[in-house]
Amino acid sequence: MRSQQTKYEDFRSLHMRDRAFVIPNPWDAGSARLLASLGFEALATTSAGYAFSVGKRDSFAGLSRDEILANAAQIVAASDLPVSADLEDGFGASPEACARTVEMAVAIGLAGGSIEDATGNPDDPIHDTAAAVARIEAAVDAARGKPFLLTARAENYLWGRPDLNDTIKRLQAFCAAGADVVYAPGLPDLDAIRTVCREVDRPVNVVMGLRGPRYTVEQLSEAGVRRISVGGSFARAALxxxxxxxxxxxxxxxxxxxxDAIPASVLHALMSDEKREGS
Structure with a gap:
């Protein structure tokens, strides 16, 4: 097995290419093994996919930090690829909560993770910019010197605030705070994606497979995107x-x-044959 440091270095280098790479989102160890076998170079967790698999809604209230990190740890253990985690809102409004989440994420072997600026409160859905930046600064401090790539997310477009200028200002502030990658899910079109990529000095992640327009890897690469995730869409496709x-x-x-089912022999070859004690 490769070391956590090696996986982190490989993960970071993927973002330095002149073409976007796709980071798929498994929701459990089995889907992680399947995706790793297909040739992907890194994996990312999905809070939505995990929530669906355990009969829950994807929400701050419904998913705890412990269960999200336990799911992430299973995915980390399932393959030798770098894994980045969906760390939601950092599991707390305070900068200290975000820092603690990053520390725990590093401890289970994750190569990276994302923290968003949404509050979970529909009446006040987005942290004000100063608070959002303070949370990212704390996460950056917690990751400093450790093998962890931090992604900062601006959630305006997912919460009824389609303000591209504010989104860009937030992403720029997150870059200044030390985020390694930035991400604004829900951007309306390729022009907006291209504008974001032009206006920030960090690699940009874009999600595909959700609602709205869909673009090819080639189109997104030409727009300046460096990482493409699929969120919960693979899990929804399976369901x-x-x-x-x-x-x-x-x-x-x-x-x-x-x-159309995958033959059992193929899945048997991909899955672990380790036995649990007592089984």
């Missing part, structure tokens, strides 16, 4: 296949869905 298979059985009484 979509499950739903279609179940509906086929219920409505038609047939089992043709099995033609």
């Amino acid at each position: 979509g296949a499950l739903k279609r298979a179940a509906e086929e059985v219920l409505s038609r009484g047939t089992f043709d869905y099995a033609d």
